[in-house]
Amino acid sequence: MKYYLTTPLYYVNAAPHIGHTYTTMAAETIARFKRMQGYDAVLFTGTDEHGQKVERAAEAIGKSPQEFTDLISAEFRSQWEKLNIRIDRTIRTTDPRHHKVVQWLFQRCMENGFIYKGSYTGQYCVYDELYVNEAKPGDNCPECGRPTETVTEENYFFKLSAFTEKLLELYESQPDFIQPETRRNEVISFVKQGLNDLSISRTTLKWGIPLPVEAKHVFYVWFDALIGYMSAVDGTDLWPADLHLIGKEIVRFHAVFWPAFLMAGGAPLPKRVFAHGWLLFENDKMSKSRGNIVRSEPIRQVMGADALRYFLLREIVFGQDGSFSYDALVGRYNSDLANGLGNLASRTLTMIHQYRKGEVPEGSAKAIAAIANDTIDSVQQSFERFEFSKGLETVWGLISAVDKFIVECAPWKLARQSDETSQKLLDETLYTAAEALRIVTALLAPVMPQSAPKIWAQLGMTDSIENVTYSKLSWGGLKPGQQIGEVAGVFPRLEAKAAIGQMRDLEEKVSAEQAALIGKKAEPAANVAPTSPKIPIDDFLKVDLRVGLVKFAERVKGSTKLMHMKVDIGEAEPRTIVAGIAEAYEPEQLLNRKVVIVANLQPRKLKGIESNGMIVAASVEDGKPVLAGFHEDIPPGARLK
Ligand code: MSP
Numbered sequence: 001m002k003y004y005l006t007t008p009l010y011y012v013n014a015a016p017h018i019g020h021t022y023t024t025m026a027a028e029t030i031a032r033f034k035r036m037q038g039y040d041a042v043l044f045t046g047t048d049e050h051g052q053k054v055e056r057a058a059e060a061i062g063k064s065p066q067e068f069t070d071l072i073s074a075e076f077r078s079q080w081e082k083l084n085i086r087i088d089r090t091i092r093t094t095d096p097r098h099h100k101v102v103q104w105l106f107q108r109c110m111e112n113g114f115i116y117k118g119s120y121t122g123q124y125c126v127y128d129e130l131y132v133n134e135a136k137p138g139d140n141c142p143e144c145g146r147p148t149e150t151v152t153e154e155n156y157f158f159k160l161s162a163f164t165e166k167l168l169e170l171y172e173s174q175p176d177f178i179q180p181e182t183r184r185n186e187v188i189s190f191v192k193q194g195l196n197d198l199s200i201s202r203t204t205l206k207w208g209i210p211l212p213v214e215a216k217h218v219f220y221v222w223f224d225a226l227i228g229y230m231s232a233v234d235g236t237d238l239w240p241a242d243l244h245l246i247g248k249e250i251v252r253f254h255a256v257f258w259p260a261f262l263m264a265g266g267a268p269l270p271k272r273v274f275a276h277g278w279l280l281f282e283n284d285k286m287s288k289s290r291g292n293i294v295r296s297e298p299i300r301q302v303m304g305a306d307a308l309r310y311f312l313l314r315e316i317v318f319g320q321d322g323s324f325s326y327d328a329l330v331g332r333y334n335s336d337l338a339n340g341l342g343n344l345a346s347r348t349l350t351m352i353h354q355y356r357k358g359e360v361p362e363g364s365a366k367a368i369a370a371i372a373n374d375t376i377d378s379v380q381q382s383f384e385r386f387e388f389s390k391g392l393e394t395v396w397g398l399i400s401a402v403d404k405f406i407v408e409c410a411p412w413k414l415a416r417q418s419d420e421t422s423q424k425l426l427d428e429t430l431y432t433a434a435e436a437l438r439i440v441t442a443l444l445a446p447v448m449p450q451s452a453p454k455i456w457a458q459l460g461m462t463d464s465i466e467n468v469t470y471s472k473l474s475w476g477g478l479k480p481g482q483q484i485g486e487v488a489g490v491f492p493r494l495e496a497k498a499a500i501g502q503m504r505d506l507e508e509k510v511s512a513e514q515a516a517l518i519g520k521k522a523e524p525a526a527n528v529a530p531t532s533p534k535i536p537i538d539d540f541l542k543v544d545l546r547v548g549l550v551k552f553a554e555r556v557k558g559s560t561k562l563m564h565m566k567v568d569i570g571e572a573e574p575r576t577i578v579a580g581i582a583e584a585y586e587p588e589q590l591l592n593r594k595v596v597i598v599a600n601l602q603p604r605k606l607k608g609i610e611s612n613g614m615i616v617a618a619s620v621e622d623g624k625p626v627l628a629g630f631h632e633d634i635p636p637g638a639r640l641k
Pocket of ligand 1: 010011020226228249277280
């Protein structure tokens, strides 16, 4: 039975980062999981290479769009290879194979009466490549907050409005078409408001697939890109897809537009769209302008790809937003992988070598056997629902049960007793630990495709771990008498500070390499505003800048941006200052921090609190503010001039 699953087709306007890795690793885990259930799973990923964003990004560095997309799409491919992610099918939207399928589906929609030519004047968001019907000139895009541009175009329209009812019926009759539930509810309420027809062609750019009916129009990038899921498997029986795995921000395209295009063309619909949450960096959205993008390569080099995959799937509840931090990454590695799994493997195998000359003995503890069999079932159930974190927690439950069992049996003591009962008990302890380790390793194989086979080989297993299926995996599969392999640590303990330092250094190197690849100076520079006209020094001296020491900070209730602070600037009482920095700093980060205060600004009331001064911070366009501070010691109240 086939199981065809996809990641999004990633845009090539920026190089790959950990956000893309997150989806692709999760998708590959699902593919491996499905294979363990006996499916022929086929994993797709691709690149979305057309559109204005790419055209502009290429232009900005003096390259043709094709040269540019060649470079970046190669980066994506090499990233998946390095991360040991097995991709079975792929497409670049610039591939002529893909163009044919796009034109075919368009023709089908046209023949079925769902395409017409019309004209549109209104606001357009280049970033999202979307018409913003509700916006007026000068308004920002409601999706991304960036300014919209006014455009007038003659376009081909897709009669999306004709699909309102059909889509609602689809969501009703196939309740798991969109998951998780929160995303399903959002989509349903969006569609219930009624759908507008959608312009699916553009004449304002050249970098796209020409419409077969009028070549000066190119396809709207989303009409083009979504069809990539089909064109990648054109000529096979893999369509329809069993699963589209995506991030939550593109659920509307996948759960509304895409099924409507397919219905209009008379093509089968995908079975399911699952939208996971965002991966945040230290609780902040990752973005180029914030300069807080994390790449996978440094992590791979220091800890290995499996450790990253394990962390992402264990730490974050799949479907919800979650935070990435180096501290948490290394913390989990040391506690779960080095101490937990790694330790169980090395102590079990070492004891079999020491006490039984490397030969698996016979005997089995019923209590652990029962826990292991339950674990197999419950991990399978959790993974089936994409509850990776829960599934992995269950595996670690088995690991702790075995650890406890080993400590209770104390094989090191039994080994010193020569009576038959002790020796039998030792056999039983060792077999039980090794068999539990075999089951744990097999259960982890979809999440740790590099490390699991290593432990597997150390257990002396000769059949490939990739052939293990859940139906074959039950207690007792390990053969007594089997010779185990040589023991080698799979997850060496990391010294946290050194590992984090190494990853941060590598991160700078990799980001500079990526920037150099596309001929750009390292980020962010592009967003820095030009300097203002010159002023006499007296004008500057009118501004009374002081060193301040933050004594108190809390968020202003009812505001996401404002922080209420009391700052000592050498006066009898600390000043009350309200500043728009709450999206960039936690109150605890501010306490006892030395900052720069404009001390002679006229007071201003913000959300009912009178602010008596301003805190000085630097920022780039749509980046977060960064507070000015001091490296050397300086008392509060000292003047800056
Ligand atoms: N080209 C479109 C998709 C077209 S699919 C027919 C696109 N590309 S993208 O490069 O912006 O990739 C977005 C996807 O990358 C997200 O939906 C998600 O799968 C993944 N992610 C990128 N950054 C991410 C995070 N910070 N967190 C979670 N997922 C992330 O949209």
